[in-house]
Amino acid sequence: MRYKLLPDGGRQIMAYLVPGDFCDLHVSILGEMDHGIGALSACEVAYISRRTFEDLTTNRPAITRALWWATLVDEGTLREWLVNMGRRPADQQMAHLFCELLVRLQSVGLATQTSYEFPLTQAELADTLGVSDVHVNRMLQQLRADGLITLQGKRLTIPDVERLHEFAGFDPNYLHLTKRRGNGNDRASRNGMAQS
Amino acid sequence: MRYKLLPDGGRQIMAYLVPGDFCDLHVSILGEMDHGIGALSACEVAYISRRTFEDLTTNRPAITRALWWATLVDEGTLREWLVNMGRRPADQQMAHLFCELLVRLQSVGLATQTSYEFPLTQAELADTLGVSDVHVNRMLQQLRADGLITLQGKRLTIPDVERLHEFAGFDPNYLHLTKRRGNGNDRASRNGMAQS
DNA sequence: CGTGCCGTTGAGCGTTGTCAACCAGTGTGG
DNA sequence: CCACACTGGTTGACAACGCTCAACGGCACG
Numbered sequence: 529m530r531y532k533l534l535p536d537g538g539r540q541i542m543a544y545l546v547p548g549d550f551c552d553l554h555v556s557i558l559g560e561m562d563h564g565i566g567a568l569s570a571c572e573v574a575y576i577s578r579r580t581f582e583d584l585t586t587n588r589p590a591i592t593r594a595l596w597w598a599t600l601v602d603e604g605t606l607r608e609w610l611v612n613m614g615r616r617p618a619d620q621q622m623a624h625l626f627c628e629l630l631v632r633l634q635s636v637g638l639a640t641q642t643s644y645e646f647p648l649t650q651a652e653l654a655d656t657l658g659v660s661d662v663h664v665n666r667m668l669q670q671l672r673a674d675g676l677i678t679l680q681g682k683r684l685t686i687p688d689v690e691r692l693h694e695f696a697g698f699d700p701n702y703l704h705l706t707k708r709r710g711n712g713n714d715r716a717s718r719n720g721m722a723q724s
Numbered sequence: 725m726r727y728k729l730l731p732d733g734g735r736q737i738m739a740y741l742v743p744g745d746f747c748d749l750h751v752s753i754l755g756e757m758d759h760g761i762g763a764l765s766a767c768e769v770a771y772i773s774r775r776t777f778e779d780l781t782t783n784r785p786a787i788t789r790a791l792w793w794a795t796l797v798d799e800g801t802l803r804e805w806l807v808n809m810g811r812r813p814a815d816q817q818m819a820h821l822f823c824e825l826l827v828r829l830q831s832v833g834l835a836t837q838t839s840y841e842f843p844l845t846q847a848e849l850a851d852t853l854g855v856s857d858v859h860v861n862r863m864l865q866q867l868r869a870d871g872l873i874t875l876q877g878k879r880l881t882i883p884d885v886e887r888l889h890e891f892a893g894f895d896p897n898y899l900h901l902t903k904r905r906g907n908g909n910d911r912a913s914r915n916g917m918a919q920s
Numbered sequence: 921c922g923t924g925c926c927g928t929t930g931a932g933c934g935t936t937g938t939c940a941a942c943c944a945g946t947g948t949g950g
Numbered sequence: 951c952c953a954c955a956c957t958g959g960t961t962g963a964c965a966a967c968g969c970t971c972a973a974c975g976g977c978a979c980g
Contacts, residue, residue, distance in 0.1 A: 530803070532803070532804075532807050534807070534811055534893065538811045540806060540807040540811050542803045542806045542807070543803075553796075554796050554799075554800075557789065557792055557793050557796050558793065558796055558797070558800070558900050560897075560900070562800050562803070562897055562898040562900070563800075563803060585785055585788070585789060586785040587785075589781055589782040589783075589785065589788065592781075592785065592788060592792075593753065593781060595792075596753055596788075596791075596795070597753050597754065599792070599795060599796060599799060600749075600750050600754050600795060601754070602799060603750075603795060603798060603799045604750070604754070604758050604759075606799060606802040606803060606806065607728070607738045607739075607758070607759055607802060608728075608758075609806055610736060610738045610802065610805055610806060610809065611728050611730070611736040613810055613854060614736045614809055614853070614854025615730055615734045615736050617967075617968095618968075649925085649926065650926075650927065650928095651926080651927095655810075658810025658811060659968070659969085660968070660969055660970080661926095662929090662968085662969075662970080662971095663967085663968055663969075665928060665929085666928090666929090666968095668927095669928085697730065697731060701756075701758055704754050704756070813936095814935080814936075845958060846958075846959065847958080847959095855937085856936070856937050856938075857958095857959090858936085858937075858939095858960090858961090859935085859936055859937070861959065861960065861961090862936095862960090862961095864959095865960090
């Protein structure tokens with residue numbers, strides 16, 4: 529995840545990273561990090577040396593373009609999150625996040641048609657959605673009571689994906705996933721390599 | 725501005741563009757726009773043809789890097805806005821926006837040390853901050869009463885910039901402006917051209 | 921068998937939203 | 951020159967959403 533800490537001790541989570549995502553392309557270009565990065569579950573991290581990066585961005589325009597593409601998708605996601613926080617009540621907001629994670633995890637082969645591992649605590653959800661943890665708890669119960677989700681142990685299941693989309697006002701176009709094959713492993717295209 | 729419209733008629737504004745900013749680098753890379761762009765005041769727009777763009781991104785790595793840099797700064801701004809909406813009450817949120825605009829407008833020579841033209845309506849502010857227009861009105865009055873801002877006609881003045889920063893919890897580091905000269909015209913560096 | 925994390929619940933309060941009305945300024949057409 | 955409509959800002963009353971504080975229970979871990 530990406531996050532920022534505030535003077536008053538508050539934390540705002542601004543992004544979730546799934547396998548295949550880049551976590552700090554910023555540093556190479558901007559020279560400085562303006563936020564923190566943390567792991568919410570076991571992670572495997574690949575390093576690209578500064579020299580390699582410099583080499584790629586000066587000599588390999590197609591790859592540079594693919595990396596740029598990845599940051600633009602991140603940007604699109606941030607915009608959608610902004611809409612989420614600004615214009616939707618907490619329950620729809622949470623439902624929207626669940627929809628997004630389903631699609632993104634499917635694209636890397638980490639979700640079935642209707643469910644995925646969900647290791648987040650309610651406090652972390654609260655720091656993501658900009659609401660209190662108590663309120664997250666109540667909204668979760670409501671979503672469960674309405675049959676929109678089930679959350680047992682660490683697994684989130686969405687019985688009727690279409691209905692949750694409807695409820696959350698979710699439209700995955702902002703993720704810029706290329707739609708083809710339905711086999712749940714679309715990683716190459718998500719990373720934009722295929723087009724370049 | 726960048727914005728999205730929702731099915732219920734709501735609008736969320738996700739970014740303000742000041743002179744020198746790029747408005748749709750996305751299209752060339754992502755191939756599709758996922759949000760709308762609108763003008764809030766008279767604008768002058770420069771077009772770059774697709775062919776020129778293709779040429780730049782394949783043959784001019786330094787310029788490509790500068791463009792990429794610009795999108796990364798936009799991304800940083802989006803993250804800060806997310807923090808703003810998630811973790812700050814409406815009054816501080818508005819103050820934070822005023823602080824950001826002061827710095828950004830100064831960097832393109834459109835603001836004095838303490839004031840700038842502010843053409844937004846309260847309804848537009850509301851759509852930016854994710855609150856109702858009535859509430860914007862009341863928070864504005866409060867900021868005025870506290871002597872943090874004055875807003876006469878279309879001009880916003882910040883009598884004590886340091887105090888407003890304090891109140892809003894504003895730290896301009898996320899804008900990645902290079903600090904040098906204090907003359908309020910720092911456009912070249914803001915666009916990242918100087919470094920490349 | 922303690923300790924700590926996480927989830928859950930209740931009560932009361934504060935911020936913010938909704939609805940509705942009103943006012944000032946501006947432009948328009950008769 | 952004067953209705954008229956329209957936009958943008960302002961105000962009041964009330965409801966609703968979400969927060970804070972506080973306590974408690976289950977569970978894993980040492």
